[in-house]
Amino acid sequence: MVDLETPHDTSARLEAYQEVAGLAEWSPWAPFAEALPWAPRLPGVYLFREHDTHRVRYVGMAGERGGGGRPQGLYGRLSVHLAGTGVMSGFAEAALDRALADPAWVEARLDRLRAGRPGRTRDWARDAVLRLAPEVSWAACHERADASHLEAQVDALLRPFGLWKR
DSSP: OOOOOOHHHHHHHHHHHHHHTTTOOOOOOHHHHGGGGGGOOOOOOEEEEEETTOOOOEEEEEEEETTTTTOOOOHHHHHHHHHTTTTTHHHHHHHHHHTTTOOHHHHHHHHHHHHHHHOOHHHHHHHHHHOOEEEEEEEEESSHHHHHHHHHHHHHHGGGGOOOHH
16 A cells, blocks of 8 residues: 655654653553553553554553453453454454455465364454554553543544544
8 A cells, every 4th residue: 555645744643643642641662462461451542553654553442341340441452452352343353454455364364274274253353463563552541431531532633644443
């Protein structure tokens, strides 16, 4: 895909990133596959960016949902993306869309099918997320309402710059 950004667009995007940085206390950027163990079990907002261009591509929110009576927060929501179980919503869906547009990735999946190892939908989604090798950063919040408000602010600032959202 050709990036048609003008220098003005780049400048505006970088200004928006600075504004986002000032909205909350964000964790350092880290490879997604490695960062999950440190994600807090609190509500919050998370960002995914491309590791090579550092363009933020997704903003999501985690509430307080939890199984077994234990809040899962950011840790739980990010686990869903890494496990591929959130394939029809959010970042995993965007990752799978992009993987399915890559003939080499699809051919590798077809080779697995031909070898009798089709895998589950969540396996395809997990592999698609890992293919992107995104970096993640998050800001924890004390309440779900605070996380929802922060997500709306970040989304408004970054949506003009190519977020992978419907």
